[in-house]
Amino acid sequence: MSxxxxxxxxxxxxxxxxxxxxxxxxxxxxxxxxxxxxxxASGAILLARTRFQHGGSHCxxxxxxxxxxxxxxxxxxxxxxxxDGISIERQKVDKSKGFVEPLHWxxxxxxxxxxxxxxxxxxxxxxxxxxxxxxxxxxxxxDWITNLRRSAVLN
Amino acid sequence: MLKSTIVxxxxxxxxxxxxxxxLDAQKEHFQQVPENxxxxxxxxxxxxxxxxxIIKDAxxxxxxxxxxxxxxxxxxxxxxDTPKESAKDQPESEPEAEVKDSNDEESPKQVKxxxxxxxxxWLSNTLAELRRQDHCQVFLHQxxxxxxxxxPENEMKPRNPELEARCxxxxxxxxxxxxxxxTKNVDAGLKHYPEDTISYQIKSLNKQIIAVVQFIFSVAAGxxxxxxxxxxxxxxxxxxxxxxxxxxxxxxxxxxEMYFLAKKLHEYDEVLDAPKRKPQPTTPTKxxxxxxxxxxxxxxxxxxxxxx
Numbered sequence: 001m002s003x004x005x006x007x008x009x010x011x012x013x014x015x016x017x018x019x020x021x022x023x024x025x026x027x028x029x030x031x032x033x034x035x036x037x038x039x040x041a042s043g044a045i046l047l048a049r050t051r052f053q054h055g056g057s058h059c060x061x062x063x064x065x066x067x068x069x070x071x072x073x074x075x076x077x078x079x080x081x082x083x084d085g086i087s088i089e090r091q092k093v094d095k096s097k098g099f100v101e102p103l104h105w106x107x108x109x110x111x112x113x114x115x116x117x118x119x120x121x122x123x124x125x126x127x128x129x130x131x132x133x134x135x136x137x138x139x140x141x142x143d144w145i146t147n148l149r150r151s152a153v154l155n
Numbered sequence: 156m157l158k159s160t161i162v163x164x165x166x167x168x169x170x171x172x173x174x175x176x177x178l179d180a181q182k183e184h185f186q187q188v189p190e191n192x193x194x195x196x197x198x199x200x201x202x203x204x205x206x207x208x209i210i211k212d213a214x215x216x217x218x219x220x221x222x223x224x225x226x227x228x229x230x231x232x233x234x235x236d237t238p239k240e241s242a243k244d245q246p247e248s249e250p251e252a253e254v255k256d257s258n259d260e261e262s263p264k265q266v267k268x269x270x271x272x273x274x275x276x277w278l279s280n281t282l283a284e285l286r287r288q289d290h291c292q293v294f295l296h297q298x299x300x301x302x303x304x305x306x307p308e309n310e311m312k313p314r315n316p317e318l319e320a321r322c323x324x325x326x327x328x329x330x331x332x333x334x335x336x337x338t339k340n341v342d343a344g345l346k347h348y349p350e351d352t353i354s355y356q357i358k359s360l361n362k363q364i365i366a367v368v369q370f371i372f373s374v375a376a377g378x379x380x381x382x383x384x385x386x387x388x389x390x391x392x393x394x395x396x397x398x399x400x401x402x403x404x405x406x407x408x409x410x411x412e413m414y415f416l417a418k419k420l421h422e423y424d425e426v427l428d429a430p431k432r433k434p435q436p437t438t439p440t441k442x443x444x445x446x447x448x449x450x451x452x453x454x455x456x457x458x459x460x461x462x463x
Contacts, residue, residue: 009286010223011230012294016279017220018227019296023166023272024219030164030307037160147231 011148018145025138032134036127043120050114060114064105074098077125085133088125158309167269169303175199177298182207184290189277195268210277217276269305366419370412377401377408 051060066073076099078089093101103110103118178192179201187208188196196203270278279295286292381401386392392400 010226012296013283014223014227014230016282016295017222019299020220020272020275020279021222023275026166026306027164027272030161034161034164144227144231148227151230 022141029134032131039123043117046113046117073100086129159312167305171301173301174298374409378405
């Protein structure tokens with residue numbers, strides 16, 4: 001009887017912890033999304049400022065992005081999905097190996113605001129990865145909660 | 156309507172009647188109570204004994220609880236056909252939905268007090284303590300089952316009408332300009348509009364000539380410096396070397412100047428591309444100076460002339 005009780009106690013405590021963990025994850029996830037929004041917005045503002053300062057569509061436009069017929073190049077940034085979540089892998093710019101600097105599509109001497117915008121958008125990618133990880137953990141926690149609630153120990 | 160940024164990222168929990176009753180029943184055993192919980196109990200008409208300390212948890216940060224995954228796996232391993240069931244009732248949204256359903260009819264009134272994460276941590280610790288002392292056998296999950304969970308939400312904000320009006324005006328202007336540019340060589344009335352007058356031609360010619368003359372002048376000055384200046388500073392140099400120096404200096408300056416010249420001439424092209432018209436009557440709507448007639452009866456209203 002006492003082992004049964006202690007098991008029930010442990011399971012109950014576990015479920016409590018899972019719930020608290022879920023709340024923590026929800027908060028962190030929200031915070032992460034808020035950060036993402038801010039970072040993305042300031043990146044967009046900086047991009048707009050670049051276009052404003054350097055004369056409309058001449059400085060930065062979609063026409064400058066390579067198309068299918070352009071020379072091939074490798075991606076600088078990769079998403080790596082491993083067992084402990086998603087992570088972002090970045091490569092150094094190295095022309096001989098095909099890693100070109102995307103900033104140079106737009107101008108040889110990119111203005112400061114464009115550089116800042118790039119760093120903001122880079123932050124965004126990191127935040128997206130973090131947010132995905134948190135979301136996965138949250139889903140996992142919810143799964144555990146449903147499973148544990150269904151298990152016989154609590155009833 | 157626009158979504159604005161989430162200001163408060165905290166999870167909020169509306170305490171249910173069951174939870175409040177439980178707190179009231181067990182209040183004899185508490186040593187200390189967070190400020191927020193104390194406030195909530197007060198608002199619901201429950202009094203706290205005086206000896207209970209009220210903690211102010213402004214700067215308190217709780218870490219995520221450690222979860223014993225081994226035990227968790229052990230407890231859930233012999234569940235009957237888990238995957239099928241979980242696929243059926245969608246575990247992603249189930250707990251919240253369940254919690255919400257049970258409380259919807261209970262509290263239709265607007266509530267202003269919430270339990271935050273710190274309070275939940277306190278509650279969890281206190282319940283563990285109570286269970287150890289055998290006062291009750293209640294778990295946190297049993298208490299919060301009946302509570303309403305409020306997730307952080309975006310506030311909806313209406314768009315500022317002034318901004319909207321301004322945006323529309325600017326957009327219309329831009330479209331108008333584009334249209335004029337497009338129809339410049341079709342519409343006979345526009346075709347000769349500004350470019351054909353002699354003064355306009357001479358003006359734009361003047362600007363370009365000045366730019367070119369500046370360029371030539373600075374290149375010549377550079378050459379002169381290389382040819383004479385260095386000779387004067389260093390001493391007598393052979394003639395060929397002087398010419399070489401002059402050309403090098405002039406080249407450097409020409410390169411730098413060329414960049415600016417190209418930029419400037421490019422700008423002129425831009426200006427020439429967009430035909431200018433007399434300011435349209437639709438544009439200056441923003442500055443309407445309506446002066447209220449003064450009380451002493453002078454009927455003359457002074458309206459400012461166009462500021463722009």
